Amino acid sequence: MMTIKDVNPNLIKAQYAVRGKIVDRAQELEAKGKRIIYCNIGNPQALKQKPVTFIRQVLSCLEYPDMMNMPEAKKIFPADVIARAKMIMEKNPTGTGAYTVSSGIAFIRKAIAEFIENRDGIPADMNKIVLTDGASKGVQAALTLILKNENDGVMIPIPQYPLYSAALALYGAKQIGYFLDESNSWQLNEKILEDSIKEAKGKGINPVAIAVINPGNPTGAVLSKDNMEMIIRFAKKYNIVLLADEVYQENVYLEGIKFVSFAKAMHDMNEKEVTLFSFHSVSKGFLGECGHRGGYFEVRNMSPEVYGQLIKLQSISLCSNVDGQIVTYLMVDPPKPGDESYELYKKEKDTILSELKYKSRVLGEGLNKINGMSCDVPHGAMYAFVKFELPHKKDVDVSKMTVDELYAYDAKRDFDYCLALLEETGICVVPGSGFGQMPGTMHFRTTILPPREDILNLVEKMKKFHEEYTKKIAV
C-alpha cells in the first residue's frame, strides 16, 4: 500500500490556506449544527448572491435545445434569450456535450477579443486567447509553460492569493516574494522589487516571471497606472514574463479609481517585448459563477512556436467545459440596450455591484473602528486584509527572534486566533500567514460577501471576540 513516503514531496510542501484546516473545522462544526459564516472564500452564490437571470436562461435553453421550439418556451424566456441561444447553437452546432477545440470555441474567442478591444481601445487577437476551467487552471497552464526546472523562480506578492505559492511548490520551483506596501494602499514598490530580485539572483535563482494581482487578492487594492508602468518597465528590464491576474476587474468600489488592464498599459507604452498573460474569470465580478468554472487568458508578445506549446498543453486535457465557455461568452457579450433582457440584466448587475460596494465600505469602516484592528477599506476585489494586534505573553521577547522564528510565531498566533474566532462566533476567515505577511505583523482575510444584514452583526461579533481574546491571551 502507498504510504506518505511514496507521495510527491512537492505536493506535501504545497499549502492552500483558503481551504485548509480552519475550513475543515468549520465543516465539522456545521455538520454538528453550528451556523457558519463562510468568509474564507470568494464564493458569492454560496452566500446568497442570486445568479444573473440572462446567463442562466441562455444556459437552460442550451442544455435542452428541443425546448426552444416548444410554444411554452416563449412564455418562459424573453425573445432575445431564445435568439441568443439559437445563435450559439448555430455557431457551435455540437452543443454543450461535445469536446471543443483545445483553445475553446472560435466564436467565443472572437467575442473575447472584441470585448478587450472595446474595454481598452486596443487591438486583440482571438488566436492568442485560450478558454480555461476558471482562472486557476489558466495560471497553472502558464506556470507549466514557463517553469523549466527547480532553479526557476516566480516573483509573487506578499500577501498573495495562495494559488501561486501552492502551484510553485507543486511544480518544484522557487517563490520570490516581494512585499506589497501596506502603508501605500498595497501598491508595488520599485525598490522592494529590485531588492527582492537581486536577493533571489544572489541565491542563484533564475527569475522567469512576476505575478501581479490587480485588483488585489487578498489586499483589495487597485493599482494606479503609474504603478503598472513601473512594473512593466521592471519586467522588461529583467526579461521576465508578466502574469496579470485580473479576475476582479469589475470589482472596483472607490470613487475616482478605475481598473486599467496590463494589456492597455503595455499598449499605451508601445511595449512589444514583455510577454504578458492576463487572466479573467466568470467567478468574480457580478456574475459570481464560480461553480461553472469558466475563464480565459490572453497572451501578448509570444512567438507562434511558444504559443504552439501552450496549445499542446491544453490539448492534453482536451478542452475546458463547454458551459463554462458559454458563461464566459455571455460575460463578454451581455444584453445590449434595446434587448428585451437588458433592463433586468442592468438592474441585477447594478444591484450586485452597489451591494458589494456598500458592504466593502461598511465592513472596512467597521473593522477599522475596532481597537487593535486596521485595514484599508477595500478599493476593489472581494476582500479586506485586516491587520490586528495582540499582546505578547510576558515571557516572550520578539526582539530576540530571528526573522524565521518571528514569522513562525506570528503564523501560530494568527492561526490560533482565526480558529478561536471560528469556534466562538462561527465566522470563518483565513489567517494572514496563509497569504504571507511582513514578519512582526498579523492579519486575516475576510470576504465582503455575506448578505448586508449579516455584515454589521459580523463586525459586532468580531469586536466582542477581539476584546475577549486579547484579554485572555495577555495572561
Added chain:
Amino acid sequence: MMTIKDVNPNLIKAQYAVRGKIVDRAQELEAKGKRIIYCNIGNPQALKQKPVTFIRQVLSCLEYPDMMNMPEAKKIFPADVIARAKMIMEKNPTGTGAYTVSSGIAFIRKAIAEFIENRDGIPADMNKIVLTDGASKGVQAALTLILKNENDGVMIPIPQYPLYSAALALYGAKQIGYFLDESNSWQLNEKILEDSIKEAKGKGINPVAIAVINPGNPTGAVLSKDNMEMIIRFAKKYNIVLLADEVYQENVYLEGIKFVSFAKAMHDMNEKEVTLFSFHSVSKGFLGECGHRGGYFEVRNMSPEVYGQLIKLQSISLCSNVDGQIVTYLMVDPPKPGDESYELYKKEKDTILSELKYKSRVLGEGLNKINGMSCDVPHGAMYAFVKFELPHKKDVDVSKMTVDELYAYDAKRDFDYCLALLEETGICVVPGSGFGQMPGTMHFRTTILPPREDILNLVEKMKKFHEEYTKKIAV
C-alpha cells in the same frame, strides 16, 4: 520576449497525437470547405449522437431553477425531471454557480458509492471518491500524487491512450512500456510485464504504478477476470499502484463478454494491499457528454494521510465544475422503472448502445476484409486499432535497422499514410505511432462513432485509398 528556449523542456517533449498535426491539418482543410469525418477522437456528440433527454432536462431546470415553479414548465418537463431537479437543489442549495467542497458534492459521492455497490456487489466509501473535470484530470491528479522525481516510472500499455505518455513526459517521469498481446486480443501478458519491469529496474528506474485501460483504448479489448487477477498479483508483488482506466465500462459489445471492475476483482481476491485508483467519466458509455467534463475516481487501500494530500491537491484548483458533477450523478442514478422518464431513457440508452455495437461490427469486419489490413472487431470501447501493411521501397532493408530506427521508420510511414488518407478522403484517424506499437508493425486508430450511414462508405473509401496508396508507395 519568451523564446522556445524559455519553455519547460518536459512540455516540449510531451506528445498528444489525438490532437496533433493531422487534426490541425483536418481543421485547415475543413476551413477551406472540405468535408472531414473526424474519427480521431471519441467525441460522440460531435458525430451526431443525440444527448440523453433526461440528463439535459434536469440540467436545464437546474440552470434556471425559477422556471420549475412556472406552470409552463410542467408542460415541458416530465414530473420526475422536476422532482429530481428540486431534490438536487435541496441537497445542493448553492446551485450550479457556487464552488463545492474540493472532493465534490457530498450526496453525489454517496450516490457514486451506491452505484459501485450495486454494480459490483461490494462495499464502497463515499469518502474515497473524488469528482473531477473528466477522467483525464483524475489521471493527472493521481500521477501528481505518486510521482516523486524523474527516477519514478509508470508502466503503461503499448499501445496506450496518449494521455498517459503525455502526462509522464510533462511531469518529468519515466514511461515503462509493456506490450499488449495483439495475438491474444490485446490482453496483458505476465511474462511481458515481468520482462518490462525488470528491464526498467535494471536501468535504475523506480516503478511506482501500472496503468491499465479496460475496456481498452485504442485496442477495443475487454480484459478477462483471469487476466485482471494476474495484474493485481503483479501489482502486489512489486508494491506498485494500480491505475484502472475504466471509462468505457458501459461499452462492451461482444456477446458473452462482461466488464469486471478492478475494485470487484480485488475484492473477490480479498486483496487489501494494492492501492487502486479507478477512473470513470460521463464522456463515454452512452451519455457521450464530453463537453460537460464530468467524472470521478475512487481509491482503495490508501491511508487517510495520503488521501489528505490528494484532497489538498484538488483544493488548489477549488473543485470540478458543478454541471459535470451533476451529469455524473445522473449517470450513476438514472431514472428507474416506473418513473415517467424511464421508457424514453431506456429507449435512448438501448438505441445508442446497439448502434455502437452494430457499427463496431460493421467497421471491424469491413476493415478486416481489406487486403493488407487487419483488426480485432472491437469487443468494447469506441475504437478499432487497425494493423496495416505497406510495401517497402526497393532500397530499404528493414532487417538492417536497429529497433529505434525501425520504430522511427514505421512512425514516419504511418504518419504519412494517415495524412494522405486525410487529404484524399477527408477521413481523420490517428497514426499507431501516436499510441505506440510493436516495431515492424503499423496501425491507425479509428473511432466507431460516425453515423451508421457513413460507416460502410468509410470502409469503401479506405479500401480504395489503401489499394492506391500501396501501389504508389511501392515505386
